[in-house]
Amino acid sequence: MNIRLLYFAVLRDITGKSEVEVSLRDGARAGEVWQSLREQYVQLADYRKPPMIAVNETYASAETVLRDGDELAFIPPVAGG
Amino acid sequence: MNIRLLYFAVLRDITGKSEVEVSLRDGARAGEVWQSLREQYVQLADYRKPPMIAVNETYASAETVLRDGDELAFIPPVAGG
Amino acid sequence: MSYLTDSTIDSADLARRTMRPSDGACIVFEGVVRDHHEGKAVQSIFYDAYRPMAEKEISKIIDDVRSQLSDVAIGVIHRLGHLRVGDASIVIVCTSPHRAEAYEASRLLIDRIKETVPIWKKERGPGGEEWVGWQGAKC
Amino acid sequence: MSYLTDSTIDSADLARRTMRPSDGACIVFEGVVRDHHEGKAVQSIFYDAYRPMAEKEISKIIDDVRSQLSDVAIGVIHRLGHLRVGDASIVIVCTSPHRAEAYEASRLLIDRIKETVPIWKKERGPGGEEWVGWQGAKC
Numbered sequence: 001m002n003i004r005l006l007y008f009a010v011l012r013d014i015t016g017k018s019e020v021e022v023s024l025r026d027g028a029r030a031g032e033v034w035q036s037l038r039e040q041y042v043q044l045a046d047y048r049k050p051p052m053i054a055v056n057e058t059y060a061s062a063e064t065v066l067r068d069g070d071e072l073a074f075i076p077p078v079a080g081g
Numbered sequence: 082m083n084i085r086l087l088y089f090a091v092l093r094d095i096t097g098k099s100e101v102e103v104s105l106r107d108g109a110r111a112g113e114v115w116q117s118l119r120e121q122y123v124q125l126a127d128y129r130k131p132p133m134i135a136v137n138e139t140y141a142s143a144e145t146v147l148r149d150g151d152e153l154a155f156i157p158p159v160a161g162g
Numbered sequence: 163m164s165y166l167t168d169s170t171i172d173s174a175d176l177a178r179r180t181m182r183p184s185d186g187a188c189i190v191f192e193g194v195v196r197d198h199h200e201g202k203a204v205q206s207i208f209y210d211a212y213r214p215m216a217e218k219e220i221s222k223i224i225d226d227v228r229s230q231l232s233d234v235a236i237g238v239i240h241r242l243g244h245l246r247v248g249d250a251s252i253v254i255v256c257t258s259p260h261r262a263e264a265y266e267a268s269r270l271l272i273d274r275i276k277e278t279v280p281i282w283k284k285e286r287g288p289g290g291e292e293w294v295g296w297q298g299a300k301c
Numbered sequence: 302m303s304y305l306t307d308s309t310i311d312s313a314d315l316a317r318r319t320m321r322p323s324d325g326a327c328i329v330f331e332g333v334v335r336d337h338h339e340g341k342a343v344q345s346i347f348y349d350a351y352r353p354m355a356e357k358e359i360s361k362i363i364d365d366v367r368s369q370l371s372d373v374a375i376g377v378i379h380r381l382g383h384l385r386v387g388d389a390s391i392v393i394v395c396t397s398p399h400r401a402e403a404y405e406a407s408r409l410l411i412d413r414i415k416e417t418v419p420i421w422k423k424e425r426g427p428g429g430e431e432w433v434g435w436q437g438a439k440c
Contacts, residue, residue, distance in 0.1 A: 009349045009421035010432040046439040054419065057354040073351055073419075077434030080350070080379060080420030081332045081391050081411055090210045090282035091293040127300040135280065138215040154212055154280075158295030161211070161240060161281030162193045162252050162272055174313055177331075183386055186335040189328065189407075192316075196325040196398060247322055259335060261411065268328075269404055 001026055001068035005033065010076050014043045022072075030055060030072060031062030037074075051076045082107055082149035086114065091157050095124045103153075111136060111153060112143030118155075132157045165220040166213060171239045173253040180237035180255040187261035189268045193252040195245045199294070203287045209242045209251060212280040216240070219279045227270050234258045234267040240281060251283075304359040305352060310378045312392040319376035319394045326400035328407045332391040334384045338433070342426045348381045348390060351419040355379070358418045366409050373397045373406040379420060390422075 005022045007015050015037075022033065034050035052075035053060050059075075066072065086103045088096050096118075103114065115131035133156035134141050140156075147153065173190055181188055195207050224236050237255035245251055254271050258264040284293050312329055320327055334346050363375050376394035384390055393410050397403040423432050 006351065008351050008419070009423070010435045012349075013432070049440045051438060054351065054354055057351075057357055059417075073354070075351070075419050076421060076432065077438050078415070078417065078419055079422045079433040080348070080355075080418045081415040087212065089212050089280070090284070091296045093210075094293070130301045132299060135212065135215055138212075138218055140278075154215070156212070156280050157282060157293065158299050159276070159278065159280055160283045160294040161209075161216075161279045162276035173329075181333070181387070183336040186333055188331040188333055188389075190312075190331070191400070192327040192329070193400070194320070194325055194327055194396075197322040248320070250327075257333075259337075261330070261332070265404065265408055272400065 001028075001066070003033075003066050003068070003070045003072050006071060006073040008073065008076070011074060014041050024066060028066050029062065030060060030064045030066060033066075033072060034062070034074060050074055052078075082109075082147070084114075084147055084149070084151045084153050087152060087154040089154065089157070092155055095122050105147060109147050110143065111141060111145045111147060114147075114153060115143070115155060131155055133159075165217055165238050165240060166211060167239055167241050168243050169241070171241055171250050171253045173250065173255070176237045176239055176253055177255045177257075180235050181257045182235055184259050185235065185257040186259050187264045188255065188257045189261070189264045191252075191254040191268050191272055192250045193272070195247050195249050195251060197247045199285060202285075202289065204247065204285050205288070206247070206286045207245045207251070208284040208286070209240075209245065210282045210284070211240075211242050216279050216281055220275060223271060223274045223278070226274075227267050230270070231258075231263045231267045233260070234263050236267060236271065238271065238275070240275070240279075242281070304356055304377050304379060305350060306378055306380050307382050308380070310380055310389050310392045312389065312394070315376045315378055315392055316394045316396075319374050320396045321374055323398050324374065324396040325398050326403045327394065327396045328400070328403045330391075330393040330407050330411055331389045332411070334386050334388050334390060336386045338424060341424075341428065343386065343424050344427070345386070345425045346384045346390070347423040347425070348379075348384065349421045349423070350379075350381050355418050355420055359414060362410060362413045362417070365413075366406050369409070370397075370402045370406045372399070373402050375406060375410065377410065377414070379414070379418070381420070
């Protein structure tokens with residue numbers, strides 16, 4: 001299955017991308033995507049746990065099982081206001 | 082001795098004046114001026130105690146002894162803001 | 163400087179003049195003439211004041227609040243005369259590096275200004291005119 | 302309606318659009334870019350957002366606050382992109398017949414917006430650029 005992974009803020013700076021298509025095994029969880037990002041980007045080495053996570057524009061846990069077509073975003077510490 | 086008595090808001094409406102000169106015996110207290118006003122204006126009959134009092138632009142008590150040249154004002158319930 | 167005016171209050175201008183580059187929060191409180199009061203319709207309000215004393219009282223309140231909340235910059239303007247529904251009668255601007263102090267100062271200021279500053283209002287509605295607070299002050 | 306903008310926020314216009322004739326209090330909170338943060342000089346800020354989600358989260362927060370404080374009318378605009386010192390990043394307008402509810406709503410809104418809305422800021426100062434909160438999030 002495929003999901004769309006969106007990058008914002010520091011994660012866009014680190015990856016140099018706004019959005020990528022990711023192929024995952026069926027039943028993959030949101031937290032696993034974070035771990036695979038950590039293997040790709042050394043700047044994430046010190047961030048063992050994922051930041052907050054959004055699936056389809058709603059906050060979700062690292063345990064959330066993803067489905068084909070989902071929109072996933074890791075939410076670094078927010079600083080609005 | 083003489084003092085200046087200022088009227089504001091409802092008291093100006095009742096008396097029809099902004100300011101009067103009042104002659105008082107030496108040693109007169111602010112509260113006594115209120116009682117003499119009550120004798121002049123029937124609309125004040127139901128107001129036995131004076132409202133707040135200001136002498137020379139500062140809050141003062143009904144017991145304050147007035148001096149020649151003082152500026153006295155009775156302060157009805159304030160409603161600023 | 164005067165805290166009283168007889169014309170429309172320019173709250174944006176007051177905010178600009180109050181704000182410092184180190185401020186991250188700006189709270190503007192506007193007290194506005196509303197169309198009712200204690201169940202009665204209100205069409206307009208006349209504000210009267212003991213002007214020199216009102217200036218001094220507002221100044222004292224600002225000094226007091228600033229001594230409690232030293233990081234806050236404060237601007238206050240109270241309007242007098244005839245106001246209609248929707249007109250601002252008072253604008254209080256509080257700015258500070260962090261928002262908590264500015265909120266606290268804003269509330270302290272409006273609470274204390276309403277309590278002690280010699281300003282009065284006469285409300286006009288369909289049933290006539292009345293000085294607010296006078297009927298209830300009988301004793 | 303959108304809660305996000307890429308240009309200067311017109312807080313007077315937002316206040317006018319929020320206010321009802323029955324409102325006696327209008328509280329405008331402006332969050333402003335200040336010249337320092339945690340001891341470091343700040344020259345400018347870049348605000349980024351997950352826009353559709355940020356819109357939804359702000360909308361949810363407004364609904365929540367309105368369900369707690371039903372007398373309050375609420376307007377919120379958050380600015381994104383490059384801001385300089387003195388620019389407003391957020392304006393929150395709360396109006397109500399009596400002031401207590403408007404103050405309470407204003408504080409609830411800014412506290413919750415800062416907590417959960419997916420908006421980020423990168424501060425630029427003499428020492429370089431930094432995404433606020435990222436260094437401290439190591440785990």
